[in-house]
Amino acid sequence: MSANALSQHYAEQLRQVRDGLPAELPEWLAGRRRGAAQRFADAGFPDPRQEEWKYTNVRPIATKPFATTATDVPVASDALAGLGFEGLDAYRMVFVDGRFRAEFSDLNDLPEGATVQSLSAMLGGDAARLEPLLGTLAHDRFSSFAAANMAFMSDGAVILLGKGVRLERPIHLLLVGAAGSPATWSHPRILVQAAEGAEVTIIEHYADLEGASGFTNTVTELRAEAGAQVRHYLVQDHADSAYHVGSVFVQQRRDSRVTSHNVNLGGRLVRHDLNIDLTEPGSEIELNGLFLVGGRQHVDTHTRVHHSSPHTTSREQYRGIGQGHGRGVFKGRVLVERGAQKTDAQQHSANLLLSPNAEIDTKPELEIYADDVKCAHGATVGQLDETSLYYLRSRGIDAESARGMLVFAFADEVLERMELAPVRTSIERRLAARLPEAGAMDVIG
Amino acid sequence: MTQENTAMLKINNLQARVENGTPILKGIDLEVRPGEVHAIMGPNGSGKSTLCQVLGGRDGYEVTGGTVEYQGKDLFELEPEERAREGLLLGFQYPVEIPGVKNIYLLKEAYNAQRKHRGEPEADTFQFLKLVREKLQMMQMDESFLHRAVNVGFSGGEKKRNEILQMLVLEPKLALLDETDSGLDIDALKVVSEGVNKLRSPDRAIVLVTHYQRLLSHIEPDFVHVLSAGRIIKSGDKTLAQELERSGYQGIIEEAA
Incomplete structure (x- = not known):
């Protein structure tokens, strides 16, 4: 029995899923959810003895009795105002504790x-469209959390773009946690399909209302068909x-291009897995990542880029900053299959430790089975860098500001790759506020 | 020249070494007054760079004896940033590349740090840009330099121009230029020298540290000092530099020995 076996609390929740799925649920989905519930029940929470969880013990999650929510909690709309990105003109879907809230959302003028719909609405209507898309990239086998997401799935976002459809405005998915007692766990599922030549920018954005301490367990499945461009x-x-x-x-077809910007600023215990499959020639992925860990934060990111076809390209840059007692992990796997000749893969991980008590582990893993790559x-x-610090000070800038400038600059080299200026600027501000030494910095664009 | 003024920089029997290393500076004496241009010349390993770093306040150097007064204050009591704000600016032999920090941002922060130090209001962006554009023109630098990261991807000549650009914006009282001529082609040397000459004024002093005489044909010094094995072994006027050019360092060193 694993050290993180399911508590009675979660076993009971799973039993309710297995026995209590609504009768109107399509059979294919009921089957998948029951299967996932069984898989989660069998596997329990991951354990640090498992290689993929070596650096991250989820015990704090496993031992807390998070509850599921079945009703909409009241939220004042001005409580959400400060969470957005100032100046961003976007379609907006707001979720509170994983539940879609139409009253805060804006999906007018879609071409x-x-x-673009909530998962709950879609399942109540055109559910058959989802059968090939839901749970087919994200297998329950991937992890207990992916299985839990499927088992407890209640809502999420569905974004389906037909051939050549280009969304001029980005879609902002704002998923917030609310304060509750007991704290809740939510399992949003986000499905994206960009058909041939389609173009879209999606912002998957997690934040919390005052006093929230819940657990968000999300799964995103994103398909970029031939020539599609997804940011x-x-x-x-x-x-x-x-x-x-x-x-x-992420699954990519011929000549598709996906850009991923992954920024982690908050959270007590955070784990991300980004799995990219480049399945056809000409597909390209750019992965930009930044995490900041301070206090007692723990942020673990695993990326896996699978070059399964020739002439595929990946560009990956992750940066981490550790302060306080923060703990960061980056593990980047690149797998080049035997037939994937002319693969072009670049990965770079740079990390900055600002405190003697912070720790960051970085582990690149390249597995290459083709010879012309x-x-x-x-x-x-x-x-x-001491020399850089001295140089700035020799120009009259005090040591503290100089340190702030250098840390901020280190992070900004990732952020400046973001095309959406309002998102970038807003993140720069939040980052500066979280870097004590750079707190007073004004952000110069 | 205003000989009757008190010295701006007064170096008295300065001895220094790299932390825990062998002595490099073995008793330097030098006085620099407002309006003067001094050239310190010397072969490789004579202590030129150590002298600059000690005056700039870089960590890793240890002063083992002597004093340095700058504008009547004990220089070693001042942090590197305080020295800069008080008007002592060091031009680096190897200007540092700082990815992610834009040139304009560094210039503005440095400029305002100095103004704040003097109790003056910070410059607004418009005023500041106007000032910087004027100085850019002097250095024949394109405005795009402002939006590039500090020294990143700059050629050797561009880096040195950038150092002088900072000087022109920050208007130091005492500019200390560490081998500013190294790595420059003839055209760049001319632009950089013209920039330095623009700094010359009766209330400002310049110390040029250099290996070669060629810089001094563009910037005419009032005094030339020869540094060898950690000591100034000979001082004179600009003709000393010409003498060096003819007979090399070896001749002067032997003559002084």
Whole structure:
């Protein structure tokens, strides 16, 4: 029996799922959910003895009795106002504790060929469209959390773009946790399908209302068909008391291009898995990541890029900053299959430790079975460069500000790759506020 | 020249070494008054760079004896940033690349740090840009330099121009230029020298540290000092530099020995 076996509390919740699924649920979905519930019941929570969970013990999650929510909690709309991105013109879907809230959302003026709906609405209507899309990239086998998400799934976002449909405005998915007693866990599922030549920008954004300390367990399945272009922002800005596990699955077809920006600022215990499958020639992924851990925060990111076809490209840059007693983990796996000739894969992980008590582990993993490929990787963990500090001070800038400038600059090299200026600027501000030494910095664009 | 003024910089029997290393500076004496341009010349390993770093306040150097007064204050009591705000600016031999920090941002922060130090209001962006544009023109630098990261991807010549640009914006009282001529082609040397000459004024002093005489044909010094094995072994006027050019360091060193 594993050290993180399911408590009685969760076993009971799973029993209710298995026995109590609503009769109107399509049979295919009921089957998948029951299967997932069984898988989670059998496996329990992951255990640090499992290689993939070596650095992250989810015991704090496993031992807490998170509850599921079945009703909408009251939320004042001005409580949400401060959580957004100032100046962002976007379609908006707001979720509170995983439940879609139409009253805070805005999906007006979607072009023809674009379906953007809550998962609950879609399942109540055109559910058959989801059968090939839901749970087919994200297998329950992937992890107990992916299985739990399927088992307890109640809501989420569905974004389906027909051939050649280009959304001019981004879609902002704002998923917030509310304060509750007991704290809740929610299992949002996000499904994206960009058909041939479609283009879209999606911001998957997690935050919390005052006093929230819940657990968000999300799964995102994203398909980019031939020539599609998808920009995916994953912004985790939870309260420092909140828990978050998120798994993203991306499948790319011929000549598709996906950009992933993954920013982690908040959270007490956070784990992300980004799984990219480049299945056809010409597909390209760009992965940009930044995490900041301070206090007692723990943020663990695993990326897996699977080059399963020739002529595929990946560009990956992750940066981490550790302060206080923060703990960060980055593990980046690149797998190049035997037939995937002319693969071009680059991965770089750079990390900055600002405190003697902070720790960051970085682990690149390259597995290459083809012989005509270009693969490069690099990983560093270090402190601020003394020469740079001296140079700034020699220009009259005090040591503290100089340190702040250098840390901020280190982070900004990732952020400046974001195309959406309002998102970038807002993140820069939140980042500066979280860097004590850079707190007073004004952000110059 | 205003010889009757008190010295701006007064170095008295300065001895220093790299932390826990062998002595490098073995008793330097030097006085610099407002309006003067001094050149300190010397072969490799004579202590030129150590002198600059000690005056700039870099960590890793240890002063083992002597004093340095800057504008009547004990220089070693001042942090590197305080020295800069008080008007002592060091031009680096190897200007540092700082990814992610834009040139304009560094310039503005440095400029305002100095103003704040003097109790003056910070410059607004418009005023500041106007000032910087004027200085850019002097250095024949394109405005795009402002939006590039500090020294990142700059050629050797561009880096040195950038150092002088900072000087022109920050208007130091005492500019200490560490081998500003190294790595410059003839055209860049001319631009950089013209920039330094623009700094010359009766209330400002310049110390040029250099290996070669060629810089001094563009910036005419009032005094030339020869540094060898951690000591100034000979001082004179600009003709000393010409003498060095003819007979090399070896001749002067032997003559002084």
